[in-house]
Amino acid sequence: MIYVDNRQEKIEVSEILIENLKKVIQFTLMEEEVDVECEVSLLFVDNEEIREINNETRSIDRETDVLSFPMLEYQDKKVFKQLYKNYEFSQSDFDGNELVLGDIVLSLEKALEQSKEFNHSYEREASYLVVHSVLHLLGYDHIEEEDKVIMRSREEEILNKLNITR
Template sequence: MIYLENEQEILEVTKDFENKLKEVIDFALREEKVHIPYEVSVLLVDNEKIRGINSEHRGIDKATDVLSFPQLNYPKGYVFKDVYIEHKFSPCELDGEDLVLGDIVLSLERANEQSVEYGHSFLRECCYLVVHSVLHLLGYDHMEEEEKDLMRKREEEILCKLNITR
């Protein structure tokens, strides 16, 4: 289940846009071998709101494009690739039958700015940021070069399969 809430008023959010984000999240999770019911929450915000969340949770007082709040703890370097998730999680990590993966906070205002800066569509930028965030929810990171390379590769592979290109 994907919960999506729009808390910004700067950009119009259509049902088609919401459905596309949900489709991208679901596809990315299936590509990463998540074959059990799951929960992901997505909060759409503006730069001011994400700045406050970034400051509160990370101690960084500036706006960013997307924040990920995984609900599961992974060992350092752990990635879901080719793992059969059905046998990995304890009942305390489930909400009923659903695996609670976490929350995504996406600044549509920043995504719009970046789409102009990078010369591609707003939709493409949002889809990229959502895939990026989903991978964080699954234990990917980009702090070290090897991790960053793997994460970027997976982002591009998933977007390519969805035919979402630059």
């Protein structure tokens, strides 16, 4: 289940955008071999709200494009598809029958700004940020250069398979 909550009024949110981003989330989960019922929350915010959340949660007092809040703990650089095969989840990892992966907080205002900056469509930028965030929910990271290369490669592979190009 993908929950969507629009908490901003600066950028119009169409049903088409919501459905497209839900499809991006579902496809990313499928590509990452997540074959259990999952719960993901997608929150749309503006730059001011994401700045506040970034400051509260990471002590970084500036706006950003997307924040990911994974609910599962990944150790030893294992991502979901490596973890799932040998891991027993506790009942607290579930909401009913759905494994709770976490929350995505997306600044639509920042996505629009970056789409202009990078000279591609708003839909492409929003989709990229959602794929990026879902991968974080599944245990990917980009702090180390080696991990960054792996994550960027997966992002582009998924977007290309969806035919979402620059």
